[in-house]
Amino acid sequence: MAGTRPESVEIVEVGPRDGLQNDKQLLPASAKAELIRRLAAAGLRRIEATSFVHPKRVPQMADAEEVLRLIGRLPGVSLSGLVLNERGFDRALATDTLDEVTFAAVASETFSQRNQGAGVEENLETWRVISRRAREAGLFRSVTIVTAFGCPFEGEVPVARAVDLARAVAEIGTDELSRADTIGVATPPDVEARFGAVAEALPGLRLRAHFHNTRNTGYANADAALRAGVAVLDSSLGGIGGCPFAPEATGNIATEDLVYMLGRSRVATGVSFEALRETTLWLEGEMNRRLPAQTAHVGLFPPGPAARTS
Ligand code: MG
Numbered sequence: 001m002a003g004t005r006p007e008s009v010e011i012v013e014v015g016p017r018d019g020l021q022n023d024k025q026l027l028p029a030s031a032k033a034e035l036i037r038r039l040a041a042a043g044l045r046r047i048e049a050t051s052f053v054h055p056k057r058v059p060q061m062a063d064a065e066e067v068l069r070l071i072g073r074l075p076g077v078s079l080s081g082l083v084l085n086e087r088g089f090d091r092a093l094a095t096d097t098l099d100e101v102t103f104a105a106v107a108s109e110t111f112s113q114r115n116q117g118a119g120v121e122e123n124l125e126t127w128r129v130i131s132r133r134a135r136e137a138g139l140f141r142s143v144t145i146v147t148a149f150g151c152p153f154e155g156e157v158p159v160a161r162a163v164d165l166a167r168a169v170a171e172i173g174t175d176e177l178s179r180a181d182t183i184g185v186a187t188p189p190d191v192e193a194r195f196g197a198v199a200e201a202l203p204g205l206r207l208r209a210h211f212h213n214t215r216n217t218g219y220a221n222a223d224a225a226l227r228a229g230v231a232v233l234d235s236s237l238g239g240i241g242g243c244p245f246a247p248e249a250t251g252n253i254a255t256e257d258l259v260y261m262l263g264r265s266r267v268a269t270g271v272s273f274e275a276l277r278e279t280t281l282w283l284e285g286e287m288n289r290r291l292p293a294q295t296a297h298v299g300l301f302p303p304g305p306a307a308r309t310s
Contacts, residue, residue, distance in 0.1 A: 005226045008268035010046060011255065012208065013039050015236035016067075017048040017082055018252055021060050022242045023287075029063040031286050033070035038282070039237060040077045042275035044255070048102060048234075049079045052088035068097045078140065084116055089130045093137055100140040102178075103127050105169050107161060108151035115146075124168055131173045141175045144210060148179035148194065149186035159197050166198045166205075176206040176232065181221065184214020184249060188224035195228035208232035211253050213239065213292070218253035219261055226267065233258065238280040238291030254293035256280060260300060273300060 016036055020027060027035075032050075039047055049071070055062035064081065071079070080100035081092045092098055105123060106112035112120045127143065134141045145165055150157055166177055179194060195207060209225040211218040211234070222233050235258045241251030256276040262269050273295070280296035290297075 003227050003229065005223075005265055005267050006231065007266075008270075009226060009230075009262060010232045011044060011258065011269055011271060012046040012048060012080075012232060012234045013044040013237060013255055014048040014210070014234045014252060015039070015238065015240055015255070017051050017061070018210075018234070019236035019238070019240035021051065021058050023060060023240065025287060026060055027286060029066040029070055032063070032067045035237070035279070035283060035286075036067070036071050036079075037074065038275070038279040040074045042279060043269075043271040045076060045270070046078045046080065046100070046232075049081060049098075051082035051084075052091040053082070053084055064091065065095055068095045071097070073097065080140075080142065083130065085126055086129060086133075089133060093133075093139075098139065100142060101130070101134050102142045102144060103130060104144050104146050105165060107145050107147045107157045107165055108154045110153035111147045111151050114153070120165075124172065127169070128172050135173065141173070142178060142208065143169045143174040143176070144178040144180050144208075145169070146180045146182045149181040149190050150183055152183050159193050162194045163197050163201045166202060170202050170205055176208050177202075178208035178210055178232070178234070180210035180234075181212055181218075184212035184218065186211065186221050187217050188220050191221045191224040192228045195225055195230055199229040206231055208234065210234040212241065212249070212251060213253050214249040219257065222253055222258060223261070223265070237276060237293070238283055238296065239293040240283075240287075240291055250292040254291075254296070256293050256295045260295045264301075 050064040051061045078099040080102050081098050082102045083089045083092050116123050207230045209230045211221045235255040236252035237255045239251050239254030259271050259273050277296045
């Protein structure tokens with residue numbers, strides 16, 4: 001049963017990582033650093049800055065260390081890096097500029113084998129090691145369950161599977177649990193059922209949601225997630241980010257469109273719509289194309305000076 005929306009929500013900006021990672025057009029490290037600085041200036045307090053994966057697999061993220069070096073410290077902003085294995089974690093730790101690590105647990109065996117090169121259980125054992133080391137290093141730990149709403153190879157992911165995996169991750173240890181609709185198939189009832197079940201099974205665990213707008217259900221899903229007890233939402237500026245299993249798809253839900261929706265829903269984000277809009281228009285110049293976000297192009301309603309939705 002859908003509950004009421006919270007008074008405020010935390011947005012994690014994932015554009016610099018999830019948004020860019022599959023983009024064929026390589027953005028220079030200096031532009032990525034500028035993007036992250038602009039996002040911080042817009043009021044975003046958590047930014048997934050990069051990932052520490054093999055540069056041959058994800059060429060766009062080959063400059064992880066360089067991007068972080070160019071950014072330096074941003075006061076009041078927590079920067080995170082995605083790691084998939086201990087080697088990635090070693091790299092992340094060595095930068096000495098990250099506040100958070102994000103790890104991907106996988107809901108389906110086939111996707112885990114193909115994407116992580118390890119089975120679901122083996123992957124969880126990797127997290128056991130990284131989780132302990134991250135805690136010792138004082139890093140905030142977030143685990144994202146990918147393909148949490150559907151797998152491109154195995155199809156539906158049952159609610160019971162969602163709960164079992166969430167429990168396994170929570171028992172190993174994490175500060176936050178995210179569920180990602182990696183291929184953009186979820187609908188609001190799926191979101192309510194799965195987050196509702198996890199919230200019931202693991203009360204007190206901080207929940208985060210990651211939606212792609214592949215099938216235009218992303219914003220409805222974000223609203224459903226808030227009403228199901230989720231405290232943190234991911235989005236990407238401009239709606240950048242593809243889906244490797246749907247090449248023509250639009251990307252993650254767009255930060256400015258989400259901020260517009262939440263502002264009109266009386267859910268505070270602390271983020272400036274105007275600063276996001278200006279950043280999207282700047283990024284369109286850097287990428288030489290129009291980005292999927294709608295409000296960056298059509299503007300706010302009602303028109304007039306944009307208020308910071310705090
Ligand atoms: Mg994603």
